[in-house]
Amino acid sequence: MANLKDLADHLGLSQATVSRALNDYSTVNATTKQRVLQAANHLNYRPNTSARRLATGRAGAYGIVLPKADNLLMDPHFVDFLSGLTTAFAAHDLDIVLTGAEGIQAYQRFANTGKVDGFILSSPKSDDPRIRLLSEMEVPFVVHGRCDVDLDYAFYDIRNRSAFRDATNLLLNLGHTRIGLLNGPSDAIFARDRLKGYTEALVTNDLIPDPTLVMHDMMTEEYGYRATGTLFAQPSPPTALLCASTLVALGATRRLRRDGLTVPEDVSIISHDDCLSSLKTENFSVPLSVTRAPIRDAGTEIAKLIIDLSRGAAIADIQKTVPVDLIVRASTCTAPQARS
Amino acid sequence: MANLKDLADHLGLSQATVSRALNDYSTVNATTKQRVLQAANHLNYRPNTSARRLATGRAGAYGIVLPKADNLLMDPHFVDFLSGLTTAFAAHDLDIVLTGAEGIQAYQRFANTGKVDGFILSSPKSDDPRIRLLSEMEVPFVVHGRCDVDLDYAFYDIRNRSAFRDATNLLLNLGHTRIGLLNGPSDAIFARDRLKGYTEALVTNDLIPDPTLVMHDMMTEEYGYRATGTLFAQPSPPTALLCASTLVALGATRRLRRDGLTVPEDVSIISHDDCLSSLKTENFSVPLSVTRAPIRDAGTEIAKLIIDLSRGAAIADIQKTVPVDLIVRASTCTAPQARS
DNA sequence: TTTGACATTGAAAGCGCTTTCATGAATCGC
């Protein structure tokens, strides 16, 4: 395994010029640069990352801290998110460092060791203490989602509120007046935003939101199944369902079918679709109408954002909220009572 | 951000002693050790990882290389696997480095830079070239699963063959003679092993395996749905189904229900269960009978294995094949034709 | 011919840690 010294000796040059050549400094002669590059390639030279890091002070990696009892890692969405992240990082020769650790001070510990240049925060809580801590430490970070803190921070988020407002409106236009919402966990911001959009649409249409139609929980298949059971056991059950994820929608349809209800004739469904690669909504028995926002995109976008941020971009320029498509397929139709 | 020199100056000691104290050398006086530890804690000192790596030559991290167009990251199992891995690593203050890269030489590039001390290989192909490369490079690595190479390498695997043999036997004992197998991708070793176990059981019971009853594909929900459709469109459809994953089983049950078939009266189902945290088989409408092997355990075990391996354990001691439980729940019963 | 600007390169000082080797001081056996 050749090192810089070997390479320099081999070329009869100083380490300095070789290093400069490899890092494409303009001050080094074009022909020597060529020579160096060739020799490096020939000797299969790879600069030692630790040495370079030590010299430059930059790690070339970004961290994701996974609390031990994390529901992040219980989340199939995380895989697709990671996928987007790593492909985008690969192009810049950056890595992502996954570390399991307990408590908020893990971030501090981690950043201070210089292992990473910054962090990516997933599933932020409403008043997430990590934001304050990292801001104070002046460590670059990008949040996937948003929080309720009066701090300026970089984030990437989708328009959850308008997405669910639009979806609700569509159902209302189809004549549905009792719409169930199988939402995500109540302490998640995205769930709160979706609830806002849903409520907003109802209120705008002079309907009084019925809290018994709204459920909150971790977005598993079973939750979809159970919550649907609960909703339809009510005296006046909904005629339409809004689901927070495709897995939830899957559970919901399973329950509906068990109970002899058909989609969309008896019940319309709109689900939020993160475009998980192992669960495609267009291939559902009844192709699902969805609010569509590929979570993979979040990964690739956040990669770009944190790179910009590390290069000194203003935080205000690293705040992105992207729109969500509403795709109508076969799981939505006119409400039963609105049909002749 | 204090460094070693600051700390040493502050204590009136040399960097050497402080370093030794922090690394718990026995040669340093107990009271000074105390003093150092306290001061370090007080000054919130964290040794710089790059410097330490450079000095020791060890990275304190293991790598997972994700090919760009990877189906690893399309796999919900991967999340649970990672979860196990990181929690086990956290206890040893090790990290995992995720890197996106194309081609096999990515491993070489990656190891040579000293970013990681070794690798974890997922979804090995039958004659996986990575094994040979890494063996030659003498870089520690543990394979999740097994390959068809005549090299000695460290691995962790579950007894796929006996698991599916047992499951098939159970179904045979219940009187089923036509058993569908919704297997994983045909180029995956685990799928091949499962097929072996399945075939073995049939042959042992004097049945001729019918290739039209065996399907291979990526283990998605849709695959379960479609393949089940195909199987039951046959002139003599199966009375039992063996599924390679819970997502596949989910798709299968969806299809069966659509086609008006009930589980287990019309069709018995046994699925392999990796115990994904977002999809629990015990909560299926009809609780699933399963061959059970938590993939999370694979993560925690592999973490231990690679640590041992790096410490110089013999490869022969780092080859683990764990048994799989067969759990009978409500999705299996006597074959229809075997009932009076 | 002298001078200054420019283009290339090298020497060497770090980056922050570990670890070998040397050095005193204290302790022991006899």
Place this chain on the structure above:
DNA sequence: GCGATTCATGAAAGCGCTTTCAATGTCAAA
């Protein structure tokens, strides 16, 4: 009470790279 150990510490070399600063040589301008 003296050499031989043991204990505890410090000085300093090095890990492999980057980067500042100085030192060449070259060439056009004066």
